Amino acid sequence: xxxxxxxxxxxxxxxxxxxxxxxxxxxxxxxxxxxxxxxxxxxxxxxxxxxxxxxxxxxxxxxxxxxxxxxxxxxxxxxxxxxxxxxxxxxxxxxxxxxxxxxxxxxxxxxxxx
Numbered sequence: 001x002x003x004x005x006x007x008x009x010x011x012x013x014x015x016x017x018x019x020x021x022x023x024x025x026x027x028x029x030x031x032x033x034x035x036x037x038x039x040x041x042x043x044x045x046x047x048x049x050x051x052x053x054x055x056x057x058x059x060x061x062x063x064x065x066x067x068x069x070x071x072x073x074x075x076x077x078x079x080x081x082x083x084x085x086x087x088x089x090x091x092x093x094x095x096x097x098x099x100x101x102x103x104x105x106x107x108x109x110x111x112x113x114x
Contacts, residue, residue, distance in 0.1 A: 018042045018053050019104045022064075026080055026109045029063040044099065050084060051095040053105060068107070081108045 020040040028034035044053055051074075058065035070077050076095070083106040084093040099105075 014046050015043050016101045018044055018099045020057055022107045024109050026107045029067050030061050048099050049096050050093055053099055079110050081110055
């Protein structure tokens with residue numbers, strides 16, 4: 001096992017693995033075709049928050065940044081629901097909650113209509 005691999009999987013490591021998953025129409029903003037899902041394995045420092053993980057990803061993907069964040073203030077826009085480990089943001093996590101090794105953040109587009 002390489003030094004990098006062992007650092008990633010070591011619970012005492014300063015690097016955590018967090019999965020970010022974009023689902024359905026949200027994938028069109030992260031290099032997908034607007035269907036299915038697209039998964040990103042993010043290596044983040046210990047102490048990273050939901051906000052910092054999403055900011056890091058959206059800084060690399062400008063189209064995601066445009067739909068994920070409101071201007072000004074950096075609050076989430078209203079059309080994408082954020083889940084952490086299958087729980088809607090606000091139930092057990094907030095944007096400023098620290099992430100843990102193996103957490104999964106899901107970006108799920110809201111559907112509206114009548």
